[in-house]
Structures are given as C-alpha cells and as structure tokens.
Amino acid sequence: MPDRRALRTRYDAATAHLDPPLAIVDLAAFDANAAALHHRATGKPLRVASKSVRCRDLLRRVLGRDGWAGVMAYTLAEALWLVETEITDDVLVAYPTVDRGAIAKLAADPAAAAAVTLMIDEITQLDLVDAVAPPGHRETLRVCIDLDASWRPLPGTHVGVRRSPIHSPAAAGALAAAIAARRGFRLVGVMCYEAQIAGLGDAPPGRPVRGALIRAIQARSGPELLARRAAAVAEVAAHADLEFVNGGGTGSVAATAADPAVTEVTAGSGLYGPTLFDAYRAWRPVPAAFFALPVVRKPTPGTATVLGGGWTASGEAHASRLPTPWLPAGLRLLATEGAGEVQTPLVGPGASGLAVGERVWFRHAKAGELCEHVDALHLVTGDTIAETVPTYRGEARSFLG
Template identity: 60%
Template sequence: MNLRDRYDAATAAFEAPFAAVDMTALRANAAAMVERAAGKPIRVASKSVRCRAVLEEVLAMDGFAGVMGFTLPEALWLFREGVSDDILVAYPTADRTAIAELAADPAAAAAITLMVDSPAHLDLIEAAAGGARVRVCIDIDASYRPLGGRVRIGALRSPLRTPEEVAGLAELIVKRPGLHLAGLMAYESQIAGVGDAPPGRAARGKVISAMQRRSRIELVRRRGLIVQAVRRVADLEFVNGGGTGSIEKTVAEKAVTEVAAGSGLYQPHLFDHYSNFRGRPAALFALPVVRRPGPGVATVLGGGYLASGPADAVRLPQPYLPTGLSYDSNEGAGEVQTPLLGHAADLLAIGDRVWFRHTKAGELCERFAALHLIEGDRVTATVPTYRGEGRTFL
C-alpha cells in the first residue's frame, strides 16, 4: 500500500478538510533530532507543535526537556495543565495582566522564565509583578553582520550584541531583588532556518553555505565571550541556542547547554532543503475535490493556509499526494477553493482527497481544531489542537 492509499484508508471515516499527523514519521524525526543533539537536551518549541497531546508525547521521549513557549498566557496554561514545569517564553511580553498572574502563583513563577533584552522590559516586569520574584532570560542578537555591520543577515531581534552590552543588562538584573537571571538565549535564524540546498539552485546553495560557515565562526566566538562575561556576573542555569536546521552545529559549542527545536517534528516543506538532515513529512492536511472544471484541473475546497514570513511563493502550502499537482498562477491557494493543475488531476474524482504539507509547522494547527493521529493504516486517536481547546494565543 502506497503512502497516499495508507493515509486515505486510515482516515476513511473522516470528512475532509482535516489535519493529521503520521506518528511513525514524527517519532522517526524526533529520534533523528536527538541523535543530532549528541547528548544535549532539546527544548521543544511549542509554536511549532501547538497541540498539547503531541507536546506531551515528545516530552516523554529521551533527549527532550522543557518547552520554549511563545506567549506568557500559553506558558501559564501549559504549566497548569501539567505539560511542563520548565517553560522558557522565547519572546518578550508586555502583558501586565499575565505577569501579575505569574507573580501571584509561586509554583508558576518557579517554572516559567520570561525573555528580556532591555531595561524597559525589567521595569515593566517588576511593576506588574508587584514585588514577587520573576525568572528572566536575556535574548542576544545572533545575526551575522559582515562588511563592518553594514549588512544584516538573520532575524531582527535583540539589540544586545556584544559581551559588554549583555553583561551590562545582566548587572542591572542581579541588582534588582524582584528578578532572577536564569539563562541566555541566542537564535541563529540565518543558520537554523535557512536551507543550504535549494532545489535546482546549486550556485545559491553554495553562497548560503559559505555565509553560514562564516556566520558560525563569528557566532561561536562571540557567544562564548558573552557567556563568559555574564557568568562573571551571575550563575546561569542554561544557555539556549539554535533550531531544527542547526542542531548538531549549535550543540558543538561548549558555551551552549541546550538547543531549541520543534519544526523538525512535523517536517513542513520549508525544512526540506538542508544538506545536514532529512526529515519525514509528518503533519499533513487533506482537502476534498469538489469540482472538475476541465481536463487537467481538479478544484479542492479551501486551501489558503499561507505561512507567515516574507510574501513569496514559498509561503503556499505544498500539494503533496498525489504527486504532480501545482497551483494556477492566477489563483494560488484560495480562501474557499483552490484549483490544482497537472496530469494527476485527471485521476481525481469528486470526493477524492488531496494531501498537503504546510510551509511551516505549528501554524497548520491554527486552521484545524483537531489532529488525527495515524499509526500504520488506522487513526489511533483524535486530539485537539490549541484552537480546538479554545486557545488562540496569537
């Protein structure tokens, strides 16, 4: 039985549209990530999963420890639901109500760490916490700045870049009785989130690889000096770095104690083009064929589930099974219908399914209330996504 037939058979009792996760593929991806981490723990990026049941399954596996959340309300919810007692909120918060809620719960305050990169964050947290002690982590700019800093390659995140800047904020934190400096974080998006093997573009791949090599050399030295400088100010519980695309490179740094990753579990198509690893597509969604406008065309219901990021063709979901389908250039992925072109369309009848892969990982779960978990040729469980539990944090 081929993959498409297996998925169709497993989900025959369900009406499309729906989303599913191939748990065999997910476990294989998780095992490969742990092997790449070479003994250092992987903190699971919840924004790339957005399903409590899947988060719990992954955290029960050897090699995974703790959650990297994306908002403080999410972190509070995950803690109170018993998902994890070690949650790092990866982005700064200005949610005063949630900070006050955190401060009023000593158990939550001991389990959740907030992200900061400026004195303004410290002031806001202390004012909202009302004197309670809050754990914080300093975010570091990990972008690559060649040509004397005139060019930036990587995410525009923290303003803190040098050992002196980071240690300066650390000194401010340790002087404040309402704050505890728990760790440092630096996300090298230009390495972890950019594939170095784009299909059919060998020259571009070489340029990306060269950039990533130079960026790694610069970051290894700078991150090491930053950690040394901050450790002279405070004891650190963790130094977090990396992402799915850079696991084995990031953990090779002595200064890094843990790596964050999540997208590699679902393996969305944005992560297909890396030379250092190959994942198995695990998270999928199925749309029903509802029209046959003409030869070589099959129209499915819905489909306009575009990913965040720069507005380009990569943000479109990828028609996956059957193979050989593509978008109409004038319509793309539509709000309520999506025409698909290709010889494979002539093999599709009204009511058949087309399986898609999202560009990114967890964003798929913002479109569906549940995930059907596939084991072999059957669905063994149907579990709610964040959306299905009424939780829409962003």
C-alpha cells in the same frame, strides 16, 4: 522520502470515515523525527518549541522521550497554561512580554514563578514588570537574556533576523549586571538563536544562487558566532549562576550542540517535517503532518479544484510559503491563483486521475501554523487512526490571534 503512493493509500484508508478538511500526524514519522533530532543533539537536551507543535498531547508525547526536556513557549499566557495543565514545569518564553494580566498572574503564583523563565533584552522590560507587580510584593521572577545572533561583517550590515539589541559580549555583561542589581529578578539563562543558520535552508529548490549565498553566509557567520557567544556567556556568568544557555533550531541541531558554550538546543519544526525543511542538506525530517482537502469540481479534464487551500505560512511573501499538494504525486498550484481562500485549482499529471469526492493531501510550509486551521489532529498509525487530539485552536487557545 517514503513511497507517496503507499502513503496516500494508508491515509485515505485511515480517514475514509471522515469528511475533509482534516489534518493528520503520522506517529511513526513523528517519533522517527524526534529520535533523529535526539541523535543529532549528541547528548545535549532538546527543548521543544511549542509554536511548532501547538498540540498539548503531542508536546506531552515528545517530552516523554529520551533527550527532550522543557518547552520553549511563544507567549507568557501559553507558558502559564502549559504549567497549569502539567505539560511541563520548565518553560522558557522565547519573546519578551508586555501582557500585564499574564505578568500579574505569574507574579502571584509561586509554582508558575518557579517554572517559567521570561525573556528580556532591555531594562524597560523589567520596569514594566515592576509596574505591574512591585518587587517585595511578588515572587522573584526568572529571566533570560536574548543575545542577538545576527552576523554583522561590515558596519551597517545585518545578516539574520532582527531580534535583540544585545549583540556584543560587553552589552550582554552590562545587562546582566543591571539585572543582578535589581530586586525581584533572578538571571538564569542566555538564549542565542542563529536564525541565519537554523532557519534558512541551504539548498532551496529552484534557487541555486540563493542557496550558494546562504551557504557562504552560514560558513562565515558560524565561526564568528561561536566566539562571540562564548565571550558573551562568560560576561553574563560573571554576574549570575546560569542554569542554561539555549541555542539553535531544527535546522542547526548538530552544529549548535557542538558549541561548548551551549547547554541545550531548541527544536520543534522537525517533528512535523514541513516543506521548508526540504531545503536543508544536512538533515531533512520525514514528512509527518498533512492536511486533506476534497476535490469538488473538474473545470477541465486536467484540472482538479479542491475546496479551500489558502493555508499560507508566515514569513517572506514568496511561493515557498504556500502549501504543497503532495498526494497524489504530480500536482501543482496555478501561478495565477495559488492557494485560494475557498477554492484551489490544481494541475499537473496527477490532476487528470482525480474525481469529484476524492481528496488531496497537502503539506504545510511551516509546522505549527497548520494547527491554526483545524480543531483536531488525527494521529495515524499504519492505516488506522490511533487517537484524535485537540490542537490549541480546538481547546479555544489562540495566543497570537
């Protein structure tokens, strides 16, 4: 971790003319994280997860770097927008879509149909597309099969997230055969996101038992997935000329890239370095994204209350999803209040030195969700703002809201 006192001095100086709340991205840290992820991918291309960035200018920045190619979008409407605005001509939509308006737009646009790949995991999703735009009256649409990566060591057990119903190689092959028999679709890829490996930190602070359990799960589920993914890809390839096999996330770039069946790895959160990734042993990104809130009251000499603060991350209802007061050091949330809707009291050794009007710098628990709270990101170089760029919200784009 960098010198936090020096960071506070730099960030306060860079934003002294601005009133918080505000958010920044430290470009040196962002670029260092992008380079580190590229190095960990050992030559396999990285597809940037747009939900973890949610800023077109920063998507453009990372796509301009060596080793990064293509976007993994989280909705079809977002994918179409990124193609229209020339951020990329290669977008994989990470989740199935039932957005009829977006499907109609995709089906009628040859350029978009060539650039966007839809995610599917059952035939009814193809039926919905055909109901919106019948084959023979639309462009051929690119599709990718989502292969479930969860670990099922015993009947009835499920370790990992609940995504696709396609778990076995046989099921993947059967779906591929069904797609191959359909007019108007072309199967081009397989995705397999190992959430129990890429999305779980194996050294969660203050939770040693949980950490040991996670490490045991990862050690056992990894080899099982390696064999099953290879077999599933072989089954699918019997029915289609695959362009890519996508896997992984920031937390598993090196491990996923080492899988011979995988041709590309997804990453995104590691560019911003949110607090959830402080729980990983293999690699921890440099914190690059922060938000500042102003101190507005001092209810006691040892308490500093900031305006706002309830920028809670998605996922399990746990303290790990709360924002972390980071600069100055020595601050913590109150267990009885947490991060509040309109005010957040902070205590700890750092609180007594804070005065009304000063600012506290926080780190978000997750990456791109920070951008749902601000219209702009101030890009910091040294102790100055190099540029101010809009977030998705700042461009009036809220794809899940």
